[in-house]
Amino acid sequence: MTRKAEISGGGIGGLAVATMLANDGWRVRVHEQGPEIREIGAGIYVKNNSLEVLGHLGVIDRIRDRGTVLEKAQIRFADGRIRQERRLAGAAQVHTYARQTLIEGLRDAAMDAGVEVNTNSRVVGVDADALVTQDGGRHPADLIVAADGVHSTIRQSLGIGGGFTELPTRIDRFLVRSRRFTPELQTVEHWSGHRRIGVTPAGPEHTYVYMVAPSRETAATRLPLDVGDWAAHFPLLRSLFEHIGDLPATQYSYGAVDCPRWSAGRVAILGDAAHGLPPTLGQGAGLTLMNAMALTVMLREAEDIPRVLSAWEQRVRFISDRTQRWSRYYDAFTRQWPQSLHFVHPLVVWGFGKLGFLNNRMRIADRGLRTAGIRLDERPSGC
Template identity: 30%
Template sequence: MLGSNIETPEIAILGGGIGGLAAAAFLRRAGLRSMVYEQAPALKEVGAGLVVAPNAARLLRRLGVMEALLRGAVRLDVGWEFRRWQDGTVLSAEDLATGCERLYGEHTYTVHRAELLEVIRSAVPEETVRLGNRCTTLDLGGERPSLRFADGEVVEADIVIGADGVHSVVRGAIAEPRPAAFSGLCAFRALVPGDRAPSFARRHAQTLWIGPNHHLVHYPISAGRFVNLVAFAPAGEDLVESWTAQATIEEFLLEFDGWDPRLVDLIRAAETPGRWALLDRAPLPRWSRGPVTLLGDAAHPMFPFFAQGAAQAIEDAAVLSRCLAEEPADPARALRRYEALRLPRTTRLQAVSHARSDINHLPDGPEQRARDASFTENDPLVANGWIYEYDPDVAMAAETAAG
């Protein structure tokens, strides 16, 4: 049973990250009110850079926040620039300066995560975000879902959206517990001040250096004030899954010993890196239970090898808001539709992201040479069109037409 007015359900969103705030923003755009509960005392995004591909850019434009985003975003001229680990030989590169807009109607950008969070936050009324509210339990036994917070407060809602990340409280009330498997990989993240970065790293390019058991990606962010580094390497068993665990530059350098000296110099110029384990999670068979659902990493955590984590959370938010706006009086039905629309796509992205780690990390030899040769035969910008051309409005219209 819904609350006092079935046309304006009370919607609680757990998590004030990119996905949670995007959900609040798209719900507001659809004429629905929500309250965001974030456990941190301030809205912030740890980590560093991310890629805003055309599928995310068109949705941010729809929210009316692109102008603000472009103040700090870097528009990429070159993407998927694969380089050989030992000498920097360019194996392939894509012209994004003209190709993206021609194919998909939007450019590709790189941004600092905190800058993206802030521009999405600008589309959400300040009074609808409550900070310092850590949810400890979700009870589905009453007429309406009930949220209990660490300070003892209990909040009921007609609809609950779990945008609370990989350690989601909401997920535990929906799906059978599935322990994460250790992937055997760890990730390093670091920022290099732009005035300390070599010129090759300051280009408006997303560059991927690939080699045995490792790869490293770099691109400029924050209007060129920084260069973002993210690297992947074999990991020991003692790492934690955390955005805030730190490593040392020496540990980072050791992983890339013997690589092209230019890359080594770039790492050496970095600020203190973060380091964390990549845990492997199988796709969930379902995201929703009655009037409760999941969004973003809580629903479909994925390896970052296609740079689509934030984009998929934003897509989730756009589809979810449309489903709820069209059936506000029957949230369970609306959420089943949302799940049916989104789960196949995100499951596919989880699979291709998982497979990419093996491809990028081949040891030198016949398979590696065949992979390198294939770069000249394939066009990633076109081959990944199923990712970048996606528009929730088009997808939902097609679903309706199909009956």
């Protein structure tokens, strides 16, 4: 008998797990509350763990020409001095794309796999083994996946506790239709005091810019961009600020999700709904894709789905928990570092990139599912 999955959320997590399940023979339906499948945001870093999963799905082949394969990553201070440089190869490889490019690649892969995508379909919760939509529809399923973001309606309806905590850091994101500022295949993060600016090529025609500052710095969080204020902190980037000053931006506060458990009965909680985290390590999508792949692998040929969901969390959650913890440490470090200790700031920055034991712990997700002993082609006998 064909097993059936109902999925809430047509973003990266929902589309990815839908495609994986459909490729394994499930009948899958995705519920997206918006009128179309689209991504809100600017650019996205696709790291080694994401590349492994997206390559397995054939998505990278669909979008490769619309992205950039980065060769190195730098941290520079406001005076232009390089304080850290990493080569991006092997387990540290990184591609960058416009977020819409990635979501279109996932959407097309899902459609080709036979996934049914229902737009304008708002999910309000679960009832026994059925997903419930706002129009009164009940959609029974063998598996229900909550991939509906940090404010997950399904997570809240399960009554398992936890929730979203907003952090006092604000980020603005811009997608610039120009490679004028990014002629080289590198991502550069500029630091000045408690502020950071990332400038990265994102395909042949675009540059992705993000600007991060503590929420208490009101001038830094103004939109349209306060060009004079930002140029005072980063004088070498004035021409960039003048270029993006009137461009549309996506602004939001950092935050983190506490989810006491990732499943309840036949419901699996996936992506930001389970482990939303600050984007300081660029692993929001990576963790989502890894966990979706692990879930699909562990469901192959398994009959007791609630038991599998529990085993799935036990096997892979430690990677997400550690990454979330380190992403919060990194945010706190950049936001709270005392100005009186600015003279040792470069040494700490150097340590983040150069000390192997620190990097291995902080970037555990980069190494992919092998950390949890899972192969993408694994076919377990059951859990």
